[in-house]
Amino acid sequence: MSKKDEKRSYGEVATVATEEPRSELLRQLVAHLRQNRTQLRQEWAHRITEAMLLTSMTQDEIFAEATSIYDNHVDALESGTFETLQAYARNLSERIIPRGVETDEVVGIVLLLRDVLARSLFAKYQQDFALLNRILDTYEPAANRVANSVAVSFVQERERTIMQQQEAMRELSIPVPQVRERLLILPIIGVIDPQRARQLTEQLLRGIRTNRAKVVVIDITGVAAMDSNVANHLVQTVGACRLLGAKVIVTGLSPVIAQTLVTIRVDLTKMNTAGDLQGRIEEAEKSLGYKVMPAEQ
């Protein structure tokens, strides 16, 4: 809404100050940009390389993309519609995001294009200052909108990618394998957020029920960081397992996590937490009455 208002007010300023109609100015502007296409494009690609942007792409690629963006940009200026440009920007983002192109680079190149074009307008109209002013009145709001929509498309695409990845991570199944009869292990790997913790608990409880497990060894070696939320989830999981009659052994607390837990005062004393996975599994086997020994004996 505010963007529209802004645009309209720019337009009004332009009409008040103009002798030629706005469309005539725009035609002049677009003609100028078309005429100097090769030179401006090169100038822009040169500036991009100079500013060390898009370093993950080759010269040729930068030039090819620069050409497409340039043409789309001019088309958008001429027609005043941004759908094609937005679609192109989304498509471009889709291609360059996996290659590690950052938001600041994309915003940077779009602003560079704006600068390059504005410079060329200055150069062309420096004799007639009033005309330059009117041309800029026409050019600036449109160019700003172009820059805006390209940047927004990029960020949207990026967010979409991130969401997709989060979704994929959440859907990673949590395996609860049975290592001995009535003994399950649950290796937790990665980040635990509330949703994943819930899913994890549900899966574990279901596993306990179907395998009639008596002992569960939870291995959190793969958990990088732990805060009070995660710790409380762990406490809840252990409590829920206990209600089903299963004993839970937690193992794999790294020194860092142990320190964190002490600092944030999470009480894990009820959980049997010391030792490594092997030791814990052996302990679990013992409590189930298993005795593992080498085959020769």
Added chain:
Amino acid sequence: MEVPILKQSPHLITTIQAALTDADLIRLQDALVEQVGRYRSKGVIIDVTALDVMDSFATRTLRSIAHMIKLRGAETVICGIQPEVAFAMVQLGLTLEGISTALDLEEGLALLNQ
């Protein structure tokens, strides 16, 4: 609803078949505490497999039953808590601290016979 209490050699087994009212729970509590003494039982099993909801009153009553039976010299095992129920209970902070639990009736009997 009356909850049947079955005597199985040294143990008492009671199976809760449907959601109980608060009054029913209190009646069950009185009956269990009384019968533990009358039959000189060693253990009591409360099977809640059929319950898909367990509110705070039910949990508290189960806990006090267990404590009373302990005072009467017997052990209590609560068995058959459903996964969803367990999850909900833990989230509400109802963890049946200090009371034995088992997966099902068979496990409960095994636990008492240990």
